[in-house]
Amino acid sequence: MKGLNTYWKEKISGKRVLITGGTTGIGREIVLLLISFGARCIICGRHQAQIDETIAEANSISPGAYCLGVVADLSKNEDIENIFHTVDNIFGGIDILINNAALGYGSIMEGDYEKWSYTVQTNLLSYMACTHHAATRMKAAGSGHILNIGSMSADVREEGSSVYVATKSGIQGFSEALRKELNPDGIKVTLIEPGATDTDMQEASNDEKLLQVAQGEMLKAEDIAMAVAFCLVQPDRCDIVGMQIRPHLQLI
Known part of the structure; x- marks a missing residue:
């Protein structure tokens, strides 16, 4: 077998990749790693400043990196359609979709219908909508890979996080059924479920999160990016x- 670095670059280089929520946390680390292997990436996020910062970082790691950004609110169908118009105009197709965008949320006893709806639309319905658009294009090509970032919360089901758990449980079931639908068309489907990970979604302070990482109680976002590439x-x-993927000492 070839050296792993050469092999990974050959497998990823030139791939047309869409990464939702690609400007912070896990999504951002996925972008930076795939760019380093030569992927061509389109990312989306809600804030232009974060998109610009991620693209600048990608170029600092890999000068001339092919990374474009689209401002989008994934709770809105028109924004999702605009993303795929960009995919078509820039790439003329898509090889890899990484559904990653997500919002944290607590108990159903908190907030109201509007807030629950926004979370479900962002965390679950956007996965479904982006998958529909990507799979339609991948079927025509006879190949592709859809990778969904879920959460161990789908199995652990922590008290006080019922809304978030509902969305991640939905992603789990969706992914399992989706694979049976798309595999005959040459499309791969993967579900990655991280445990506690150092991202903005964690409410602890930066110092507290760094301590948890050092103690083996929390993952780094780059750990998930490595799993995605694998x-x-x-x-x-x-x-x-x-x-x-669980932190070594997250005993769940």
Whole structure:
């Protein structure tokens, strides 16, 4: 077998990738890693400043990196359609979709219908809508890979996080059924479910999160990016269907 660095670059270089929520946390680390292997990426996020910062960082890691950004609110169908218009205009197709965008939320006893709806639309319905658009294009090509970022919350189901758990449980079920639908068309489907990860979604202070990482109680976002790349470089004959990644001492 070739050296892993050469092999990974050959498998990822030139791939046309869309990453939702690609400006912070896990999504941002996925972008930076895939760019370093030569992928061409379109990212979306709600804030232009964060898009610009991520693109600048990508170019600092890999001068001349192919990374474009679209401002989008994934709770809105028109914004999702605009993303795929951009995909078509820039790429003329798509090889990899990484559904990653998500918002944290607590208990159903908090907030109101409007807030729950916004969270569900962003965390779950956007995965479904982006998958529909991407899979339609991938079917025409006879190949592709859809990778959904879920959460261990779908199984742990922590008290006080019922709204978030509902969306991540939905992603879990969606991914399992989706694979059965799309595999015959040559499209891979992978679900990655991280445990506690150092992102903005965690409410602890930066110092507290760094301590938890050092103690093996929390993952770094780059750990999930590495797992994503591992799933993407598998041979055509091999599917990583699901992967759960837990901090060493997160005893769940």
